[in-house]
Amino acid sequence: MSAVDQAAVATGxxxxxxxxxxxxxxxxxxxxxxxLFVAAIPPIMREQGVSRTAIGYLxxxxxxxxxxFLWAPLVDRVRPLARAHRASWVCITQAGxxxxxxxxxxxxxxxxxxxxxxxxxxxxxxxxxDIATDGYAAKYLPPEDRPIGNAIQGAAVAFGVIIGGxxxxxxxxxxxxxxxxxxxxxxxxxxxxxxxxxxESDASAPATARPSLRxxxxxxxxxxxxxxxxxYRASEGxxxxxxxxxxxxxxxxxxxxxxxxxxxxxxxxxxGAALAAWLIRRSGVAMVLSLLGGLRTLCFAxxxxxxxxxxxGHWPLFGAAFFQTLIRYMEIVALYSLFMAVTSSDxxxxxxxxxxxxxLVVYLIGSMLSGRIADAFGYGPLFAFCTALSGAAVVLAxxxxxxxxxxxxxxL
Numbered sequence: 001m002s003a004v005d006q007a008a009v010a011t012g013x014x015x016x017x018x019x020x021x022x023x024x025x026x027x028x029x030x031x032x033x034x035x036l037f038v039a040a041i042p043p044i045m046r047e048q049g050v051s052r053t054a055i056g057y058l059x060x061x062x063x064x065x066x067x068x069f070l071w072a073p074l075v076d077r078v079r080p081l082a083r084a085h086r087a088s089w090v091c092i093t094q095a096g097x098x099x100x101x102x103x104x105x106x107x108x109x110x111x112x113x114x115x116x117x118x119x120x121x122x123x124x125x126x127x128x129x130d131i132a133t134d135g136y137a138a139k140y141l142p143p144e145d146r147p148i149g150n151a152i153q154g155a156a157v158a159f160g161v162i163i164g165g166x167x168x169x170x171x172x173x174x175x176x177x178x179x180x181x182x183x184x185x186x187x188x189x190x191x192x193x194x195x196x197x198x199x200e201s202d203a204s205a206p207a208t209a210r211p212s213l214r215x216x217x218x219x220x221x222x223x224x225x226x227x228x229x230x231x232y233r234a235s236e237g238x239x240x241x242x243x244x245x246x247x248x249x250x251x252x253x254x255x256x257x258x259x260x261x262x263x264x265x266x267x268x269x270x271x272g273a274a275l276a277a278w279l280i281r282r283s284g285v286a287m288v289l290s291l292l293g294g295l296r297t298l299c300f301a302x303x304x305x306x307x308x309x310x311x312x313g314h315w316p317l318f319g320a321a322f323f324q325t326l327i328r329y330m331e332i333v334a335l336y337s338l339f340m341a342v343t344s345s346d347x348x349x350x351x352x353x354x355x356x357x358x359x360l361v362v363y364l365i366g367s368m369l370s371g372r373i374a375d376a377f378g379y380g381p382l383f384a385f386c387t388a389l390s391g392a393a394v395v396l397a398x399x400x401x402x403x404x405x406x407x408x409x410x411x412l
Contacts, residue, residue, distance in 0.1 A: 018197065019140060020152055025194025026090060026133040027153045030126050031160020032191070033097050036184050037061055037119045039165030044109050044172055054112045061119045064127035066361055069213070072353040075131040076211035076346075086349070087198040089132035093125040094192055100125065101185040109177055134356065135349025136198065138340040147277035150336040154273030154329055163187055211347035216354055221404055225342045228397045229358035232293070232335065235389040236328065237366025239300055242374050242382060243321060246303070249379075252314055268322065272329035279330075280337055286401040288334045292327050293394030299324045300390055304383035335359060 042055050081088035100122040107114040141149040164184060171180040216222050279288045302320040305311045336356070343351040374382045 016145065018199075019145075020148065022194045022197050023133075023137055023141075023149055024152045024156050025191045025197075026129075026136070027156035028160055028163075029090070029094050029097075029188065029191030029194065030130055030133065031157045032164040032184065032188050033101055033122055034126055035161050035164035036101065036168050037122065039161060040168030040172065040180075041109065041115065041119075043169060044177070045112070045115070048110045050110055050112060057112065057116060058119065060116060061123045062364065064120075064123045065130075066357055066364065068127040068131055069350070069354045069357040071128070072131045072350040073211040073213065073347065075128060076135060076349045084198075085200055086132040086136045087195050087200065090129055090195040090198070091192065093129035093132075094188070094195065096125040097122050097129070098185050098188050101181060101188060104181045105178060131349045131353050134352045135343075135347075136200070138343040138348035138352045139345060140200075141340065143341065144281065146337040146340045147280035147333060150333040150340075151273040151277035153336070154333055155270055158269045158273075211350045213350070213354065215344075215347060216351050219342070219344070222342050222351065224400045224404055225338060225355060226358055228338070228400050229335070229355045230362055231393045232289070232397050233331075233359050234362045234366060234393055235300065235386040236296070237363035237368075238370045238373070238382065238386045238389075239303065239324070240328075240363075241367040241370040242379065243303075243324070245371075245374075246307070246379050247317060247321070250306070250314065250317060252317065268326045269329040272326045273333050276330035276333035280334060285334055285338045285341070286398065286405070289331065289338070289401070290394060290398050292331045292334065293390065293397065295323065296327045296331070297387055297390040297394065299327065300383055300387040304380060304387050307378070307380040307383050 037058070038061065042058060045055050046052070075086075075089055079085045079088065080092055084091075100118050103118050104115070107118060109115070137149050137153075164187075168180055168184055171183050175183075217226075276288065276292075279291075299320040302311065302316050306316055306320075336352075339352050339355040340348075342355075370382065373385075
């Protein structure tokens, strides 16, 4: 990312604040419809008598988020409008998302196939929009502002949870399915203002290189960060997927579990994102990832000790669950700042998307395997294995980051 690119978009304090506001709006544009589908609609379907098996099929909506690296070069390469590269992608996809939400007006909440079809279209559009937004952030955020930019993303996602998920359910309870859909569609129009406020210094300039996956893999520092993306969160999905079931089996009431994973998690997420941004600016990404990895390993060890009976009572579990949520929000800010550091100006959306998809894939694989491992061996061995895997991932990440820092032209 060149200084010219950054300066052209964010000059002085006013330009900097404008960029932050635009990013907040862009990330909220994605999160509101996302959490309508994953947080509000499933409980509504269940209340209408839809089976848990059928509701489980909604997980297919995650597929575009995992596979979006396949068409990320296209988003970096193609300009739908000559003078508005990523802004035009955002406007087109957000308009499509709003139409997809409105299409739910013709669908009953018991029509699983129709909801999956509409949700899949929306997910594809949201994933494409995410490529353009991440590319915009990676290209125009100066290195010192990357932690703040990623903290803004975390905060926008938290507000998306509240508007698309929590408020969606409240609206459904009071004004029904049609009223909820119309209100959420209306909220989704507002972030289009952010797209219209985007400023791109290269909006009409031809690309100097053809964006591709091969171009990403050709850079040694990109391959090193890819290893971190593939390993750092490998243990996390294993634990997170079984955290709720373990709390239930440990005798924790459902309302307490809901408090931990709902309102408290949102609050912790906002605090964690801001705290991570401050720590990264003060001490650097490498130190923050090392610290968070160590604390995460300690949380997993607490779960393992409790599962083996070495710790008793609910408070150790509450503490571990609380800090695990805090750490998860913080490490996303740190990882995304790290990913932005190795993006190239020719294909920022492609580079960032490859790394973001890599860490998401290993997280989801862990989530899918966790129940099978717990059934086969029990909670204790599962959490003990995750503790060891987490510690090993931290050691590997530190080694890779030190290797990059010793390179002739470090970018971190």
